[in-house]
Amino acid sequence: MEQISGVINESCIPYSEFKNNVGKVVSIKGAIHNIRDMSDFAFIIVRTARELIQCVYSPEFSEYRKDENVVEQAAAKLTGLVVKSETRDGSERYELQIHNIEILSKPVAIPPVVISKKQINCDLSVNLDNRPVTLRNPKERAIFKIQEGIQRGFREYLTTQGFTEVHTPKINFAGAEGGTNVFNLDYFGKKVYLAQSPQLYKQALVPVYERVFEIAPVFRAEHHDTSRHLNEYISMDFEMGYIESFTDIMNMETGVLKYIMNLLKTEYAPEIDLLKVVVPEIDTIPCIRFKDAKELCVKKLKNITDMKDFEPEEEAFLGKWAKQQYNSDFLFVTHYLSKKRPFYTMDDPEDPEVTLSFDLLFRGIEITSGGQRVHDYDMQVEKMKKLGMNPEEFETYLMLHKYGAPPHGGLGLGLERLTMHLLGFKNVRNAAMFPRDINRVSP
Amino acid sequence: MEQISGVINESCIPYSEFKNNVGKVVSIKGAIHNIRDMSDFAFIIVRTARELIQCVYSPEFSEYRKDENVVEQAAAKLTGLVVKSETRDGSERYELQIHNIEILSKPVAIPPVVISKKQINCDLSVNLDNRPVTLRNPKERAIFKIQEGIQRGFREYLTTQGFTEVHTPKINFAGAEGGTNVFNLDYFGKKVYLAQSPQLYKQALVPVYERVFEIAPVFRAEHHDTSRHLNEYISMDFEMGYIESFTDIMNMETGVLKYIMNLLKTEYAPEIDLLKVVVPEIDTIPCIRFKDAKELCVKKLKNITDMKDFEPEEEAFLGKWAKQQYNSDFLFVTHYLSKKRPFYTMDDPEDPEVTLSFDLLFRGIEITSGGQRVHDYDMQVEKMKKLGMNPEEFETYLMLHKYGAPPHGGLGLGLERLTMHLLGFKNVRNAAMFPRDINRVSP
Numbered sequence: 007m008e009q010i011s012g013v014i015n016e017s018c019i020p021y022s023e024f025k026n027n028v029g030k031v032v033s034i035k036g037a038i039h040n041i042r043d044m045s046d047f048a049f050i051i052v053r054t055a056r057e058l059i060q061c062v063y064s065p066e067f068s069e070y071r072k073d074e075n076v077v078e079q080a081a082a083k084l085t086g087l088v089v090k091s092e093t094r095d096g097s098e099r100y101e102l103q104i105h106n107i108e109i110l111s112k113p114v115a116i117p118p119v120v121i122s123k124k125q126i127n128c129d130l131s132v133n134l135d136n137r138p139v140t141l142r143n144p145k146e147r148a149i150f151k152i153q154e155g156i157q158r159g160f161r162e163y164l165t166t167q168g169f170t171e172v173h174t175p176k177i178n179f180a181g182a183e184g185g186t187n188v189f190n191l192d193y194f195g196k197k198v199y200l201a202q203s204p205q206l207y208k209q210a211l212v213p214v215y216e217r218v219f220e221i222a223p224v225f226r227a228e229h230h231d232t233s234r235h236l237n238e239y240i241s242m243d244f245e246m247g248y249i250e251s252f253t254d255i256m257n258m259e260t261g262v263l264k265y266i267m268n269l270l271k272t273e274y275a276p277e278i279d280l281l282k283v284v285v286p287e288i289d290t291i292p293c294i295r296f297k298d299a300k301e302l303c304v305k306k307l308k309n310i311t312d313m314k315d316f317e318p319e320e321e322a323f324l325g326k327w328a329k330q331q332y333n334s335d336f337l338f339v340t341h342y343l344s345k346k347r348p349f350y351t352m353d354d355p356e357d358p359e360v361t362l363s364f365d366l367l368f369r370g371i372e373i374t375s376g377g378q379r380v381h382d383y384d385m386q387v388e389k390m391k392k393l394g395m396n397p398e399e400f401e402t403y404l405m406l407h408k409y410g411a412p413p414h415g416g417l418g419l420g421l422e423r424l425t426m427h428l429l430g431f432k433n434v435r436n437a438a439m440f441p442r443d444i445n446r447v448s449p
Numbered sequence: 450m451e452q453i454s455g456v457i458n459e460s461c462i463p464y465s466e467f468k469n470n471v472g473k474v475v476s477i478k479g480a481i482h483n484i485r486d487m488s489d490f491a492f493i494i495v496r497t498a499r500e501l502i503q504c505v506y507s508p509e510f511s512e513y514r515k516d517e518n519v520v521e522q523a524a525a526k527l528t529g530l531v532v533k534s535e536t537r538d539g540s541e542r543y544e545l546q547i548h549n550i551e552i553l554s555k556p557v558a559i560p561p562v563v564i565s566k567k568q569i570n571c572d573l574s575v576n577l578d579n580r581p582v583t584l585r586n587p588k589e590r591a592i593f594k595i596q597e598g599i600q601r602g603f604r605e606y607l608t609t610q611g612f613t614e615v616h617t618p619k620i621n622f623a624g625a626e627g628g629t630n631v632f633n634l635d636y637f638g639k640k641v642y643l644a645q646s647p648q649l650y651k652q653a654l655v656p657v658y659e660r661v662f663e664i665a666p667v668f669r670a671e672h673h674d675t676s677r678h679l680n681e682y683i684s685m686d687f688e689m690g691y692i693e694s695f696t697d698i699m700n701m702e703t704g705v706l707k708y709i710m711n712l713l714k715t716e717y718a719p720e721i722d723l724l725k726v727v728v729p730e731i732d733t734i735p736c737i738r739f740k741d742a743k744e745l746c747v748k749k750l751k752n753i754t755d756m757k758d759f760e761p762e763e764e765a766f767l768g769k770w771a772k773q774q775y776n777s778d779f780l781f782v783t784h785y786l787s788k789k790r791p792f793y794t795m796d797d798p799e800d801p802e803v804t805l806s807f808d809l810l811f812r813g814i815e816i817t818s819g820g821q822r823v824h825d826y827d828m829q830v831e832k833m834k835k836l837g838m839n840p841e842e843f844e845t846y847l848m849l850h851k852y853g854a855p856p857h858g859g860l861g862l863g864l865e866r867l868t869m870h871l872l873g874f875k876n877v878r879n880a881a882m883f884p885r886d887i888n889r890v891s892p
Binding site for chain 1: 451452453454455456457460461463498523553554555556557558559580593600614615616617618619620622632633634639643650653656658659660665666668670672680681690691693696699700701704733734735737774775781824825845846848849851852853854856887891892
C-alpha cells in the first residue's frame with residue numbers, strides 16, 4: 007500500500023538556490039519565455055513563477071542546438087551548470103549553461119499577442135480578450151501579484167488585531183443598500199439578488215465576534231461603462247464593535263495601510279521594482295471635515311455647483327492639497343452630509359445634518375467609504391421611516407439591533423481600485439484579472 | 450488639523466491580560482451574556498470575542514446592584530478588581546469584582562431563542578431562521594471560528610509552498626463543467642452563469658504563476674434537498690504546475706491537512722476544547738486504487754450493483770477499513786474510471802479506462818476530488834470530441850493548451866463539508882453560517 011507523506015521530492019531547484027550552487031550542475035523547470043538566437047549560440051529566457059532566468063544554449067555545452075521542440079511557451083526541464091555573471095549595475099546575477107533540455111509540453115500555436123517583450127503593446131481590449139496568454143507577461147502578472155500582497159496585508163494585519171475572517175452569502179434575499187443596481191437571479195423560481203456588499207451580514211456578526219472582515223466578490227449592476235467601475239469586484243470589508251469613536255475605524259484603516267505598504271516593499275519587492283511603483287510612505291494621515299474641505303474647493307476651484315458631494319476634480323485638488331500641506335498621499339474627509347450616506351450611517355449627535363462617516367482619498371481619488379453605524383433599534387427604525395423605507399422588509403437585518411448590538415462601524419475598500427491607483431492606471435480594467443463590465447463577461 | 454496615527458488607545462484590557470493585573474482595577478468591554486441572580490449577589494457572564502468572563506456583582510463591591518439597564522445582550526463596559534479564583538480542575542481562572550457597569554447599548558427585546566445556555570436547544574430550522582442571534586451562542590460561533598482556522602491553514606500552508614492567491618470571476622460566460630446545475634443570471638439582457646467552480650480559470654493561471662489557489666464562493670443549482678448539499682458554498686481550490694506525477698497533488702494536500710490540523714490544535718484550542726473536537730492525527734495517508742477498493746467493498750458488503758462509483762455505505766466501509774488497517778482517518782482512492790470524471794481529467798497512459806485522479810475520504814466521506822489535468826491541446830480537443838462536446842464553445846479555455854501549459858493538476862475542497870465532518874455533524878447546514886438551499890435564502 008502506497009503511503010502519501012506530504013513531502014514532494016523536487017528534482018529541480020528554484021532560482022533563489024542558484025547562489026548556493028555556483029559551479030554545480032542543477033535542473034530547473036519553467037516556461038521557455040523568449041529565445042534570442044545569436045547565430046552561434048542562443049539565450050533562452052526561462053520564466054518561473056516570479057523570475058526570468060537567463061540560460062545560455064551553445065554547442066560548447068550541449069548537443070541540442072537546433073531542437074525544433076525548443077520553442078517559446080513550451081514547458082521545459084533544463085539541466086546545466088550554474089555560473090555567476092555580472093550585470094551592468096554590478097549586482098549579482100546567475101545564469102545556466104544548458105547541458106540538456108527536456109520538453110515537458112509544447113504549444114500548438116504562436117500567441118496572438120507578443121508576450122515575451124518587456125510589456126504588452128496592444129489595445130486594452132485585445133489584452134483582455136487574450137487574458138490567459140497576456141497574463142503570462144511578467145509585467146502583467148506582477149500587477150496581480152501586488153494585488154495578492156494588498157489583500158494579504160489587509161488580512162494579516164486585521165488577524166493580528168483580533169478580527170475573525172468570515173464568508174457571508176452572495177445570494178441574498180434582498181439588496182443590502184436599497185434595491186437599485188442589483189443583479190437579479192432566478193433561484194428555483196424565486197427572485198433573489200447577488201450581494202452588492204456584505205454590509206448587513208458583517209454588522210450582524212459584530213455581536214458574535216466583535217471584529218470581522220471579509221475579502222470576497224460583490225456584484226453591482228451599474229449600467230454605465232466608465233474607466234473606474236466594474237460590475238464584479240473584490241471588496242475588502244471590515245466591521246468592528248465596541249468602538250469609542252468613529253476615529254477608531256480610521257485608525258484601524260491607517261494601521262492596515264501602513265502594514266500593506268510595508269509588506270509590498272519587503273515581500274513584493276521584485277514586482278514593485280519591475281513596475282516602478284512608488285509605494286506611499288505613511289506616517290499619520292490628515293483628517294478634514296467635509297464642510298471645511300468643500301470651503302477649500304470653493305475658494306480654489308471654479309464652477310462648483312454641487313455643495314453636497316465632491317466632483318472628481320475636487321477630490322483631485324484635495325489630494326494635491328494634502329500632499330503639499332502634510333506631505334501625505336492620503337486624506338480622510340469626515341462628516342459627510344446625512345442625506346448622502348446610506349440608511350445605516352450614524353448621524354452626528356452634535357449635528358444630525360452630518361454623519362460620523364468618512365471617505366479616504368488616495369492621491370486624490372476615493373478608495374474607501376466608512377463610518378459608524380446606527381446600533382440602537384429605535385434610532386434605526388426611525389431613520390428608515392424618515393427615508394421612506396419599510397422597516398418590516400428589513401426584519402432580519404434589524405434582529406441585530408433588536409437583540410442588542412454594541413457601538414460599531416467599519417468600511418469597504420475595493421481591491422481593484424486600490425491596485426489601480428497604487429499602480430497609476432487610468433482604467434480599473436488594467437487592475438482586474440478578468441474584468442466584468444457591461445460589455446464584457448469573457449474570458 | 451487632526452492626524453490619524455493608526456493606533457487605537459484602548460481603555461479596556463482583554464481577558465488574556467487578567468493574569469498580569471491581579472489585584473488591580475481594570476475595565477473590560479463585552480456583551481452581557483448571562484445573569485445568574487443569587488439573591489444577595491449575582492454572577493454576570495460577559496461575552497467577548499472568544500471568551501466568557503465571570504464577573505461578580507455584589508453590594509459588597511458596588512452600588513449598582515439593581516440597575517434595570519443591566520440586561521442580557523446589553524453591550525457594556527465593566528470596571529472592577531481582578532481576582533484569581535480556583536476552578537474544580539485546579540486550572541487558573543480570573544474573575545472581575547464589579548465596581549461599575551456602563552451600559553453602551555441595550556436590546557429592546559429578549560432573543561426568540563435562548564442563547565445563554567451551553568448550547569442552542571431548538572430545531573435546526575429555528576436556529577437558522579434566527580442566525581444573527583443564535584450565532585452569539587459560544588458553541589455556535591466556535592464552529593465558524595474553527596472554519597476560519599481551516600481556510601486560514603489552507604492559505605498559510607500554500608503560501609509557504611510558493612502559491613499565489615487569486616480571485617477569479619464568479620460571473621461566467623459558460624458553465625465550467627458542462628451546462629447542468631448552473632444558476633442563470635440576467636446580465637444586461639445577456640444570459641450568463643454563476644461559477645460552479647474556478648476550474649477553468651485556475652488552470653489558465655498555471656502558466657502564469659505555476660501554483661495558484663483560491664478560497665471563494667461557488668454556486669450549484671442542485672435541485673435536491675439533502676443533508677450534504679448547499680447551493681452556495683466556499684470552495685478551497687488549488688492548482689499546481691510542473692508536477693512530476695499526480696502523486697505531487699496528493700502530497701500537497703497531505704501537507705495542507707497536516708498544517709491545518711496542527712493550527713487548529715494550537716491557535717484554535719479554546720474552540721476545539723469547547724466543541725470537544727477530536728482533531729485527526731496525520732502521519733502518512735494510505736492510498737488505494739479504485740479497482741482494489743471496489744473489490745474490498747464487493748467482498749465485504751452485499752447488494753453492490755454500481756461498479757463504476759461508490760455508494761455512501763461503501764465510502765463509510767472504506768473509511769473504517771483505513772482506520773483499522775492503517776490507523777488513518779484519511780484514505781486516498783485513486784484511478785477512478787475515465788467515464789466518471791470530468792473532461793479535463795488526464796487518462797492514465799498505461800490504462801486509458803482509468804484516470805490520474807483521486808478522491809480523499811475523511812472518516813469515510815469524500816471531501817476532495819482532484820487529479821492531473823490534460824495539458825496537451827490535441828489530447829484535450831480529442832477528448833472533448835469523444836465526449837460529444839464542441840471544442841469551439843471552449844475556445845477561451847483551450848487558449849491554455851493551445852499556447853502551452855505545463856503538466857499540472859489540482860483539487861477542490863468544500864469548506865463547509867470539511868468543517869461538518871471534522872465536527873461530526875449530520876447536516877452540512879450546521880457548518881454553514883448562512884446556508885443557502887433550495888428552500889432557504891434568508892437570513
